[in-house]
Amino acid sequence: MMKFLENFFSPKWLTRKQKVLIVSLLFLVVLLFPRGIVWAQIDLWQIGGWVLGGIGDIAARIAMAIVMAFLQLVLLAAEAVLALGIALLSGMLDFINNIVYTDPSRNDLIRAGWTLTRDIANIGFILGLIYIGLATALQWAGFNTKKAFAYLLIMALFVNFTPLICGIVVDAANLLTNFFLRGLTQWNTLLDVFLLNAAGWKGLVGPLDWRPMALFLLLIALGFVGGGILLLYALLLFARVFVIWILVILSPLAFVAYIFPTTRRWFTTWWHQLIQWSFIGAIGGFFLYLGHLTLALGDKLNLQESIGTSEFTVNAEVASVLGALIFMLIGLYTTLQTSAMGADRIIAFGKKIGKKAPGVIGKGGIRGIGGAIVGAREATEKARREGKGRAGRTWAGFKGALKGIATPAGREVGEESFWHFLEKAHVVSPGFYERKKRKELNEYVKAMKELPEERLHEIVKRPVFLARDAKIRAAAFEALSKRKALKEEEKRYLPDAKKMGADLSETFKNRPTWLAEIGKTAEEIGETIQKISPEDFRKNVHPEELSKIEVIINLDRPKIEEIRKKGSVTQKYNLLTGIAKNFDKIIETVRELERTNPEKAERIASVIDEADHPNFI
Amino acid sequence: MTKSIKAPGNMLNKLTKPQIIYPDEIVPLVRELLEKHGIDLEKRKEEIAKKIKLAKTLEEKVELFRSLPIGQVSKTIKEIVEQRMPIEEMSIRLKERLLISEKKANDLAEDIKKKVIYGLGLIEKEPSIKTKPSSKREAKKDIYREPIE
Numbered sequence: 001m002m003k004f005l006e007n008f009f010s011p012k013w014l015t016r017k018q019k020v021l022i023v024s025l026l027f028l029v030v031l032l033f034p035r036g037i038v039w040a041q042i043d044l045w046q047i048g049g050w051v052l053g054g055i056g057d058i059a060a061r062i063a064m065a066i067v068m069a070f071l072q073l074v075l076l077a078a079e080a081v082l083a084l085g086i087a088l089l090s091g092m093l094d095f096i097n098n099i100v101y102t103d104p105s106r107n108d109l110i111r112a113g114w115t116l117t118r119d120i121a122n123i124g125f126i127l128g129l130i131y132i133g134l135a136t137a138l139q140w141a142g143f144n145t146k147k148a149f150a151y152l153l154i155m156a157l158f159v160n161f162t163p164l165i166c167g168i169v170v171d172a173a174n175l176l177t178n179f180f181l182r183g184l185t186q187w188n189t190l191l192d193v194f195l196l197n198a199a200g201w202k203g204l205v206g207p208l209d210w211r212p213m214a215l216f217l218l219l220i221a222l223g224f225v226g227g228g229i230l231l232l233y234a235l236l237l238f239a240r241v242f243v244i245w246i247l248v249i250l251s252p253l254a255f256v257a258y259i260f261p262t263t264r265r266w267f268t269t270w271w272h273q274l275i276q277w278s279f280i281g282a283i284g285g286f287f288l289y290l291g292h293l294t295l296a297l298g299d300k301l302n303l304q305e306s307i308g309t310s311e312f313t314v315n316a317e318v319a320s321v322l323g324a325l326i327f328m329l330i331g332l333y334t335t336l337q338t339s340a341m342g343a344d345r346i347i348a349f350g351k352k353i354g355k356k357a358p359g360v361i362g363k364g365g366i367r368g369i370g371g372a373i374v375g376a377r378e379a380t381e382k383a384r385r386e387g388k389g390r391a392g393r394t395w396a397g398f399k400g401a402l403k404g405i406a407t408p409a410g411r412e413v414g415e416e417s418f419w420h421f422l423e424k425a426h427v428v429s430p431g432f433y434e435r436k437k438r439k440e441l442n443e444y445v446k447a448m449k450e451l452p453e454e455r456l457h458e459i460v461k462r463p464v465f466l467a468r469d470a471k472i473r474a475a476a477f478e479a480l481s482k483r484k485a486l487k488e489e490e491k492r493y494l495p496d497a498k499k500m501g502a503d504l505s506e507t508f509k510n511r512p513t514w515l516a517e518i519g520k521t522a523e524e525i526g527e528t529i530q531k532i533s534p535e536d537f538r539k540n541v542h543p544e545e546l547s548k549i550e551v552i553i554n555l556d557r558p559k560i561e562e563i564r565k566k567g568s569v570t571q572k573y574n575l576l577t578g579i580a581k582n583f584d585k586i587i588e589t590v591r592e593l594e595r596t597n598p599e600k601a602e603r604i605a606s607v608i609d610e611a612d613h614p615n616f617i
Numbered sequence: 618m619t620k621s622i623k624a625p626g627n628m629l630n631k632l633t634k635p636q637i638i639y640p641d642e643i644v645p646l647v648r649e650l651l652e653k654h655g656i657d658l659e660k661r662k663e664e665i666a667k668k669i670k671l672a673k674t675l676e677e678k679v680e681l682f683r684s685l686p687i688g689q690v691s692k693t694i695k696e697i698v699e700q701r702m703p704i705e706e707m708s709i710r711l712k713e714r715l716l717i718s719e720k721k722a723n724d725l726a727e728d729i730k731k732k733v734i735y736g737l738g739l740i741e742k743e744p745s746i747k748t749k750p751s752s753k754r755e756a757k758k759d760i761y762r763e764p765i766e
Contacts, residue, residue, distance in 0.1 A: 561641055577675060580682035584670040587662055608662075609648055612688035614639040614695040 062376050062394065064213070066404075071216045078223025079194050085230030086191070092234040093181060099241050101174075102167035102248045110163070113249035118159060121252035125156045128259055143261050151259045162251035166274060170244055173278035180285030181233065194219060218321045225325060229288060229332050236280055236335075243277045280335070287331030291324040374413045375404020408470035409496035412437075416499075437501035444475035456480050460490055474500035481507040488544055491517060509540040513550045522550065529554040534562035543570040547578030549585055553604050560610045572616065579611045637698060640737050647690045647733065654725045656686055656715065689714040690729065698739045704730065 104111035132149050135141030158165070247270065254270035257263040379400020383393040404410035419433030448456060459476035462469070477497040480486045481504060494517040498504055508515055508528065515525045529537070529551060537559050545551050546563070552575070563571055579586065586608060593601035610616075651658060665681055672678045682688070693710050696702040702710065707729065712722035735742045 565638075576682075577679060580669070580679040581675060583678070583682055584666040587666040606645075609644050609687050611682075612685060612691050613644050614691045614698075617683070617688065617692050617695060 066376075067213065068216065071213070071220065074220050075194065075216060075223065078220045078227070079191065080223075081227030082223045082230070083191060083227070085227035085234070088234035089181065089230045089237075092237045093178065096174075096237055096241055097178070101170045101241070101244050102163045104163050107245075110245060110248055113245075114163060114252065117249055118162075118252040121159050121256045122156075124253070124256040125152060125159075128152050128256070148259055148261075155255045155259055159252045159255045162255060163248055166244070166248045166251055169274055170278045173282055176279070177237075177281035177285055180289040181237075181281055194223070215321065218325060222321055222325050222328070225328050225332065226288075226291070229284065229328055229335070232332075232335065233281055233284065233288075240277050240280060243273075247274050247277065284331040284335035287327045287334065291327035291331065294323040294327060295320055373404070374417050375400035375410050379403075407496070408464055408467045409499040411467065412470065412499045434501070441471055441475055441478075441501045444472050445478055448475045448479035451476075451479070453480070453483065453485050456483075456485075457487065457490070460493055464496075470496060470500050473497065474502040477507075478502040478504070481510065484510045484540070484542065486511060486542075494518065506540075509536070510542050511545055512541070513545060513548055516550075525550060526554040530556070534558040538562045538567050538571070541571070543568065543574040546571055546575040547581065549578070549582040549589075552578055552582060552586060552607065553589055555607045556603050557606050557610060560607050564610070564613060564615055576611055576616060579608060583608075639695075639698075639739070643691070643694070643733060643737065644687060646737070647687050647694075647729070650725065650728050650732065651686050651690065653728070654717075654721055656717065656721075656725075658686055661686055686715055694729065694733060694739070697734065704734070704740070 100107040100110075102110065104114045128148075129152060132141070132145050132152065136145045250270060254267045257266035257270075377400070379396040380393050382400075383396035388396065404414060416433055416437075419428065419436075422428045423430055423432060448459075451459075456476045456479050460473055460480065462473065464470045464473055473493060474497040477486070477490070477493055480490070481502075484506070486507065491511070491514055494504070494507065494514055498518055509532070512525060512529050512532075515528060516522075520528075532540075541551075560575070563575055567575075586604065590601045590604050593604065648658065662685065665685055669678050669681050672681055683692075690711070693702070693707060693714065696710075697704050697707060708719070708722045708726035711717070711726055711729075712719055715722070715725075717725070734740050
C-alpha cells in the first residue's frame with residue numbers, strides 16, 4: 001500500500017493537476033455519497049461477481065460511476081434550491097398569516113388610504129348625480145339614465161362596505177391557499193425524497209443497470225422545478241400582500257366607476273385583479289399539493305427503511321417521482337398563465353428560467369453522460385491497442401471518462417455521439433449535428449474577424465470552463481488559422497477546436513504536421529504533403545514547418561526548387577537549418593528506406609542534394 | 618516541440634533574392650561528375666552525419682552540412698561565376714575543399730569547367746568577337762531620282 005502511495009505521488013506518473021483532481025474527486029465522492037446508503041448494504045459478493053465476471057463492461061461501469069459522481073453534485077444543487085424554496089415559502093406563509101389585508105380598523109395604511117378614496121368616491125356620487133340629472137333634463141345622455149341612477153344608489157350604499165366585500169374574497173382565497181401551500185405535513189418532508197439517490201448508486205453493483213440514472217435525473221428535475229415553484233410562490237405571496245392592500249384602497253373608486261357604462265370597465269378590471277391576486281397561490285398550490293400527495297401515497301417520504309429491502313424497486317421509485325414532477329409542472333404552468341397585473345413581471349423571471357432550465361439540464365446531462373461514455377470507451381480501446389493489462393485499461397477508462405465529462409470538448413463529443421445515434425435512428429436528417437454545430441460556431445467566428453491577431457492569441461490561450469468558452473476558443477483558432485498566424489505552442493488546442501467544429505482546412509495546409517494531433521499517422525501526413533502542389537505548398541506552408549524532419553522527408557525536388565526560387569527568406573532559412581539540424585536522422589531514415597522503399601530514399605537524397613544548390617549557399 | 622528558427626542577419630543577406638539565377642540542372646550534374654571521379658558521396662554523408670550528431674550548436678551543424686562535396690563544388694562554382702575567384706584556381710580549391718588528390722582535382726575541375734561552367738553557360742568560353750555590322754547600307758530609294766518611265 002505504501003509502495004502504491006509512493007508511486008502515485010511520484011513526479012513521473014501524473015501531473016500535479018491530475019493528482020489534485022483525482023484526490024478532490026475521491027474526496028467529493030466520499031463526502032457526497034448518498035446519505036441513505038449504508039456501505040454494509042452493498043453485497044460484497046456482488047461486487048466480486050462483476051469485478052471477476054463483468055470485465056467486458058468495465059468502461060461502462062467507470063463511465064457510470066463518473067456520471068453518478070457528477071450528477072450527485074447537480075443533485076446537491078437541486079436539493080439546495082428546493083430547500084431554499086421551502087424555507088422561503090414557509091417563512092412567507094407565517095408572515096402573511098399575520099397580515100391584515102382588508103380591515104381598515106386594524107390596518108392603519110388601509111384606513112388612511114381607504115378613507116381618502118371613499119371621500120373622493122362620495123364627491124363622485126354627487127357629481128354623478130348632477131350629471132345624471134342634467135343629462136335627463138337636457139336629454140343628451142347616451143345611456144340609460146334610470147338604470148345609472150339605480151346603480152348610483154346601490155353603489156353609494158356598497159361603497160361603505162367595500163373592505164368587507166374584498167375581505168370575503170381574500171379570506172376565501174387565503175383559506176384555500178393556506179390549505180394547499182401548507183402541504184400535507186411540512187414541506188421539509190419533501191426533501192426526504194432525495195434519499196432515493198441511494199438507489200442510483202445501486203445500479204453500479206450487480207447486473208449493469210442504467211435505469212437508476214433516470215431516477216437521478218428525475219430527482220434533479222424535481223429539485224429544480226419544485227424549488228423554483230416554491231420560490232416563485234414565496235415572491236408572489238409577498239407581492240400579493242401589497243397588491244391586495246392597493247386594491248382595497250382603490251375599491252370605493254372602482255364601485256363609483258360601475259355606475260356609468262363608459263367607466264364600468266374600470267370596475268371590471270379591478271374585480272378581475274382582485275380575484276386573480278387573491279387566488280394566485282391557490283391554483284398552483286393545488287397541483288403542488290397533489291405532487292406532494294403522490295409522493296406521500298407512494299410512501300416515498302419515509303424511505304430510510306425501504307431502501308435496503310427487497311421491496312425497493314427502481315421502477316416504482318421512478319414512477320412516483322415522475323408523477324410528482326408532472327403535477328408540479330402543471331402547477332407551474334397554471335401559475336404562469338395568470339393575468340394578474342404586475343405578476344407577469346415577477347413570473348417573467350420564473351418563465352425565463354423555466355424555459356432555459358430543462359434545456360440546460362437536459363443538454364448538460366446528455367453531453368456529460370455521452371462525454372463520459374465516449375471518453376471511457378475511446379481510452380479503454382486505446383489502452384487495449386497499446387497492449388495494456390486489465391488494470392491499465394481500467395485506469396485509462398477512468399481517466400477517459402473523467403476527461404469526457406470534465407472538459408467542454410469531451411462533452412461535445414458526447415453530444416455528437418447522441419446526435420449521430422438519432423441520425424442512425426432516422427430521427428434527424430444526416431449531417432444535422434454538423435450543421436447545428438457550425439451554425440452555433442459561426443456567430444463567434446464572425447465576431448473574431450475584426451479582432452487583431454494579438455487578441456486572438458490571447459483568446460486561444462484563455463482557460464475554458466463552459467461549452468461557450470470552448471466555442472470562442474475554436475472560433476479564435478479558426479480565425480488565426482485563416483490568417484496563417486497560428487503559433488507552434490497553440491498546436492495543443494487543435495483537437496478541441498476540431499471537436500467544437502472549427503474549420504481547419506487552412507490549418508493543415510499551413511501546418512501539415514499538426515495532422516498528428518487529430519490522430520493521423522506519419523504515413524498519412526506524408527501522403528498529404530506529397531499531394532500538395534509545389535506552388536500551393538510554398539504559398540501556404542508555415543516556415544516553422546520546413547524545419548521539421550516530418551516535412552523534410554516528404555518533400556521532393558519540385559517543391560524544394562519552388563521554395564528556392566520563390567520562397568520567402570525565412571522559409572529558405574528554416575528549410576536549410578532544418579536539414580542541417582536533422583541531418584543525422586535524415587540519413588538514418590534514408591538508410592532504412594533503401595531497404596524498404598528505395599524510391600522514397602532516392603527522393604529524400606535528392607532533396608538533401610538540392611539544399612547545396614548555389615542559390616541556397 | 619520544435620522551436621521556431623529565425624533567420625539571423627548574415628544568412629538573410631545570402632538568401633535574399635540572388636542576382637544570378639543558377640540553373641536547376643546544376644546539382645544533378647555536379648553529383649554525376651563527383652560520382653564519375655570516384656568521390657563516395659554516401660560515405661561522406663555518413664561521416665558528416667556522425668559529426669553533426671555530435672555538434673552542439675546550430676551554427677556548427679550548418680557549417681558541417683555545408684562541407685558536403687556537392688555544397689563545396691557549388692560554392693566554388695559560385696565564387697568563380699561571381700568573379701571572386703579566378704577560374705584557374707578551381708582545381709587547387711577543389712583539392713583543398715574536397716580533400717582529394719591533385720590529379721583527381723585537376724580532372725574534376727576540367728569536367729566542371731566543360732560541363733557545368735561553360736556547358737550550362739554560366740561563363741562564356743571565350744570572349745566572343747563581335748563582328749561589326751556591315752557599313753553597307755542599302756541604298757535608299759529616292760523616288761524623285763527614279764527614272765521616269
